[in-house]
Amino acid sequence: xxxxxxxxxxxxxxxxxxxxxxxxxxxxxxxxxxxxxxxxxxxxxxxxxxxxxxxxxxxxxxxxxxxxxxxxxxxxxxxxxxxxxxxxxxxxxxxxxxxxxxxxxxxxxxxxxxxxxxxxxxxxxxxxxxxxxxxxxxxxxxxxxxxxxxxxxxxxxxxxx
Numbered sequence: 740x741x742x743x744x745x746x747x748x749x750x751x752x753x754x755x756x757x758x759x760x761x762x763x764x765x766x767x768x769x770x771x772x773x774x775x776x777x778x779x780x781x782x783x784x785x786x787x788x789x790x791x792x793x794x795x796x797x798x799x800x801x802x803x804x805x806x807x808x809x810x811x812x813x814x815x816x817x818x819x820x821x822x823x824x825x826x827x828x829x830x831x832x833x834x835x836x837x838x839x840x841x842x843x844x845x846x847x848x849x850x851x852x853x854x855x856x857x858x859x860x861x862x863x864x865x866x867x868x869x870x871x872x873x874x875x876x877x878x879x880x881x882x883x884x885x886x887x888x889x890x891x892x893x894x895x896x897x898x899x900x
Contacts, residue, residue, distance in 0.1 A: 755789060756781050761796050762880055765841075768800070769848060772807040779804045791828050795838040798825035802845050822855055836873060839865045840884055847890045859890055867898050 761781065768778040782797040801821030808814035825845070829838055843862035849855050870881060882899040885891050 755784060755793065758790070758792060761793065765796065765799070765844075766883070768803055769806075775800070775803045775807055787824075791832045791835065792837050795825060795828045795835075795841045798822075798828060799841050799845055802849070818849075818853065818855075834869075836866060836869050836881065837877065840881060843888070843890060844884065847888060863890055863895070867895070870898055 779800040785793045785797045805817035839862045885899045
């Protein structure tokens, strides 16, 4: 009986990654194929019924992983899958600043040909207007993103300083 309980607990904890480790990995995920694959693997157990922020990171992992697909058809398919999932999460929780940050981080880096760059101004404005309402840990995470983001000018970054 103890073995069964231990196994169930291990499966439960091994299945869903913790948000802190995901945030830590996200900063470097686009730097290499190995990082993208590791990130995708870490989020593979996340289902659409899990925490919405984790699902948004999973969507980002699919989008980022599509960059490394060899076949163009598979690249497009994975990209569409990730974008559709991310947009559905934003639609279900439009006031979640971290999910908006995830979309902004994706949209500022995808090629224009994808047509997936339409929400950059909207998400920048949302981050700017809602940053001060966040807890300290989330503010630090958002600040790190804003300071390295291509979407914010030096003047626009002042709200995080």
